[in-house]
Amino acid sequence: MDIQLIKKIKDKKTLSNIDDSFVEKFILLILKQNSKLEAKYKKNLLKERDREQIVKSVRNELNKRYGQFWEKTVDNKNELNLELHSSTRERERIYQDVYEKIFEITGKPKKILDLGAGLNVLSYDLIGKNVYYYVNELTEKDCEIISEYLKNNKYKFEIIKGDVTKDIKLPETDVCFLFKLLDSIDVKDHKTSEELIKKIKARYLVISFSNLSIRGAREMNHPQRGWIERLLERLDYKYTKIEYTEETFYVVDKTRQSSDH
Ligand SMILES: C[S@@+](CC[C@H](N)C(=O)[O-])C[C@H]1O[C@@H](n2cnc3c(N)ncnc32)[C@H](O)[C@@H]1O
Structure with a gap:
């Protein structure tokens, strides 16, 4: 892989923490x-413009x-700050x-x-x-920041660093949160999300x-969101939908089939 290309991409501050292999995955995607x-890349004929x-x-x-999610998330003391973070705010x-x-649905995990x-x-x-919290994030740096926060606040936790679409080992838990994650991992279709949903070893997924x-305005329609309901129905998982203006949650029970109710 072209190290200079990876370096140039990571030159942008908000992307500088990402692992090279993750950048490489998206270079290959763009080339595809x-x-x-x-063709030019393979023959080593890329021009500056390319x-x-x-x-x-x-x-x-x-x-x-x-x-975009990690922009302005730490304050000048290098500590996490909820006020600064768009997704949590x-x-x-x-x-x-x-x-x-x-x-109420899952019981206290x-x-x-x-x-x-x-x-x-x-x-x-x-x-x-x-x-007990098992906490996953993509980059070393972000895992460090999260770990520091959880340690200082005396939580019982373990950090699982890595790309969820790759072979990272997932522990067995009662509940697994996938908050606003699937839109970040899917590429062309929803196969990546499907693989992940199937492989998680938790009774409940949220x-x-x-x-x-991105600008915070309410989006009027989400034709793209029908896919998750169709997917859960195809897999025959029972789910409950909880809707708010700003976010929609699906609480999925992997052990109960939709035909049970
Ligand atoms: C929209 S943010 C949601 C953050 C959090 N779950 C929430 O809802 O507040 C998406 C998060 O997923 C992380 N992420 C993106 N792709 C990932 C991957 N392949 N593996 C692990 N984490 C990933 C990003 O770093 C980012 O923090």
Whole structure:
């Protein structure tokens, strides 16, 4: 792989923490979508213009999946700050209610796995300290920041660093959160999400999607969201949908088939 290309892509501050292999995955994706560029790349004939095009497209993909969420999340003391984080701020109004509704269905869990947790860790005070948290994030740096926060606040936890679409080992838990994650991992279709949903070893999954655009405005329709309901129905998992203006949650019971009710 072209190390210079990876370096150039990571030159952007919000993308600098990402592992090279994750960047490489998206370089290959962009090349696959553009056969002319791919051919030039393979023959080592990329012009400066071509390289710029690749850098721009890959940064765009990485930003959608990662960079934009980690912008301005730590304050000048290098500590996590809920006020600064768009995704968690969006949820502030509903957090308490969300957890009440989720645990009404799942019962109070002993172990939670939080995939692509981001700053959702800042809401664990609403869940409590009698729970063991397995917390996943993509990059070393973000895992460090999260770990520091959880340690300082005396949570029982374990960090699972890595790309959920790759072969990372997932522990068995009572509940697994996939809050606003699936939109970040799917590429062309929803096969990646399906694989992940099937492989998680938890009775309950809580899957959520934002109903807001990046600028925070309410999006009027989500034709793309029908896929998750069709997928859960095809897999024959029973689910409960909890809807708010800003976010929709699906509490999925993997042990109960939809035909049971
Ligand atoms: C929209 S944010 C949601 C964060 C958090 N779950 C929440 O709802 O507040 C998506 C998160 O998933 C993480 N992420 C994206 N792709 C990932 C992957 N392949 N493996 C693990 N985490 C990933 C990003 O770093 C980011 O923190």
